[in-house]
Amino acid sequence: MNKLLRGIYDLHAHAAPDVVPRKCDDLELACRLTDAGMAGCCIKCHFAETAARAALLQAQFPTLRIAGGIALNRAVGGLNPHAVERCGQLGGKFVWFPTLEARAFQCYRHSSEPEADLSDYLAVCGEDGRLLPAALEVLDAAAENRMVIATGHIGTEEGMALVKAGADRGLQMVLTHADNPANAYSVEQQRQAVALGALVEHSFFTTYYDRTPIGEITRQIRAVGCENVLLTTDFGQPDSPYADEGMTQYGTLLLRQGFTLDEWRVMTRDNPSRLLR
Template sequence: MSTETMNAPHDAEVAELLVGAVDLHCHSGPAAMPRTLDHHEALLECAAAGFRGLLYKDHFYLGVAHAVILEKLFPDLGVKLFSGIALNNASGGINPHAVDHAVQIGAKIVWMPTLSAANHIEQAMGQGKSFPKTAKKMLDAIPLRATDANGVVTDATKQVLDIIAAGDVILAGGHLDAAEMIKVFGEARRRGVKRMLVNHPTYLIGCADDDIRELVSIGAHIEHSICMWVEGKSKKFTPEELVHLIEVAGVDRTILSSDLGLVGSPRPVEGFRQVVRLLLDQKVPQADIRAMVSTNAARLVGLEEAA
């Protein structure tokens, strides 16, 4: 559904609620996967909608340099740009050296393994496919775990957690499964990590409601991917399920991020428009929506309170 074809009654409310929004999960390009827009286009579209912050995510490379240069080139747009590193095979896996370098040059987030996570690979094999698909065939992933054969958090992971704690950046769960993530986040809290984010808990991760509650009790924010609720090939869940998940974690611990840039789905800002409209239709209060698309993410990424 395009912006042009939407003539629903909430247009003014949607536009107002997106002023100050922060997207912590934008899959713009260049990337190994086909993308609908590049980092520059994502920045321009966020600026046009009045967003306050945008965080680029790539599964294969550290995107901090792109964010720094683009913000310097377009300072008048008023959008703060961020990125981080995903600990997949391309970064050397759960690699303290890669994390140390990323934090030193300004990374705001470190994702545990995503495409290289053993959980991701096992689920992909179970479905008889690779997802998401890269434009060209790449080397097969080597499965990565943050825990050893006894279920104990590995020394390399502990070193990564110490670097994250010292840098006061966000630890994201990536595509670890729920049980493994709970162990890692518990260890992270003990080691002084203050910012934690669970990515799409009901997709790949396998979180039940009680798992979400436990992760919140540890101190995590719960991030739901807008792409799974708006029209497009990634849609998986109903509006009622989103409302339920918000109730499970609580508004103050829920963040809505686009996870968009995927071919066959809306562009990120359009995804935000659609999910805000969905929540308004579900009678979610405006203050709650603003918290979930703006204030909570702004606080987590280190911006001052969103206006």
């Protein structure tokens, strides 16, 4: 059995059914994780909750730990505390703030189109830089249901405001793929988030698709410490490797960068286990 995969998680995986083509469906993903000796995953969808899917999959694969959650894009009402509450009651574990429909993300995508009207996309802070009341209501609903808050694709200043407010409520926070150029958190911001109890996520997606070199990932991990880092794939694209293949490739590259097998397991086994508890 692959020593890199034994007992680890991928808490950022996309699978079918989805509104876009995916590499595999939930069943194939779970079968592959089981065969690889992995401990589990979190299924993410940008446009629908995945708690119900995770529950069905969990029943069929009792040796795995399968988590689901909800991404706060327009299909679920955006910053909708009622959707968060119901997802939590279904057993959902993760709340991702707006992802593909975050206004900051769309500004990045349309950076060469200054005339583009992006007003219909989702912001988390008002013009004064303060979190919107609906964002605070979402945090309260997540706290009530013991859910983990991930920043999604919102801007870094919005993300830091969210981390601070979440920490005030005792929530576990995650900086979603913090090295992604679309919402890249500086090392100083990562350190500030870690000081408030957040984990910093690095997804292999950004390295595999030549957006962030593995050397830069290494620099950022070393700056905050392995004990504060979560490693995932963010895979599920039709042309990507499977999640288990992606984690193998990620681990191989990081070991070549000087990380130990124990450090790898902290970031892929111990820290994910803490989130799922």
